[in-house]
Amino acid sequence: MQSIIFDVNYAPHFSGHETFPLRQMWLKKAFDAVSCEQKGAFSSEDAIVTFGVGKNMVGSIRHWALACGIIESKSGGHVATDIGKKLFADDGLDPYCEHYATSWLMHWKLAGRTIATPRATTWYWVFNHLSEQSFSAKQLKDGLIEYINEKSPKIKVSANSLARDVEVFLRSYIPKSRNATMEDITEPMLGELGLIQVGTGGLYEFRRGPKSTLPDKVFLYALAEFWKCVAPNQNTLSFESIAYDPGSPGRAFKLDEDSIAERLINLEAVTRGRYVWSDTAGQRHVLCVKGAISPIDALGSKA
Secondary structure, three states: OOOHHHOOOOOOOOOOOOOOOOEOOHHHHHHHHHHHOOOOOOOOOOHHHHHOOOHHHHHHHHHHHHHOOOEEEEOOEEEEOHHHHHHHOOOOOOOOOOOHHHHHHHHHHHHOOOOOOOOOHHHHHHHHHOOOOEEOHHHHHHHHHHHHHHHOOOOOOOHHHHHHHHHHHHHHHOOOOOOOOHHHOOOEHHHHHOOEEEOOOOOEEEOOOOOOOOOHHHHHHHHHHHHHHHOOOOOEEEHHHHHHOOOOHHHHOOOOHHHHHHHHHOHHHHOOOOEEEEEEOOEEEEEEOOOOOOHHHHOOOOO
16 A cells, blocks of 8 residues: 555644653643634744743643644634644543543554654654664664655755654653653653563664553544545555555554454444454454445544
8 A cells, every 4th residue: 555655735844842752741732722812823922922932842742732623724823633632621531631542542643644744754654654664863864764765865854854854753752761850851742652662772662562551442533544545435445555564554553464353353342243253264354344434433432
């Protein structure tokens, strides 16, 4: 399957975060700001006071809220999206960002094949196009340069910009160290997921396998969104596509085959029979038998 980042209409994006990783509560702050003030939430003179951070961090909050699909640009300003309202409204599923599910969803928005065009190219490329289990920061930067050259020689991105983007990417997933600076004192939102760990010799490593903190409803959300993007008119989707295609749940969540199969087998119970797992004569796939579930409905309602 053709990867979205090689699509002719896809514009690579390697900036906007102002070198700050996504932090806890930033998305809630962005949601609240645009919900109260449809225009100028990030550009007005009061923005620094509203968010309680410096000007660069205000820009970073805006970037991450857009990249994660919590807000969207509209009519010269910003408005909350359906997923933003679902999560962060006062009666939403997680208005105080207390649950792993929200962090997993935001990781999916950055690294998976979502309905919105991704803004975080490095995130998508690393999780879907990097084949090595262990890697260095330099390998990531060099790989991104190769991707850019392959996509189009007309794209101009400096090596320094890519190096900064790679640094922010790594800091996003690595839990803070005991020697963290004041700038990094707030835990990165995605660091709690355990997707990447520090290896030896300056290397980093993916942590593949089952993800005990990944809720079935978030996996279903990702599957529903991925399915809607890649095969909206089909009522079956193969195991191989779900596990290995660029932007798939298997790749984005770094799940092993057994873990993916277990979750797909459980779909019938999770969806009350709307999705059914089939493994006949070596052909493994999921069938949509009672109408597709929309991604937003996959999350269910607040208990």
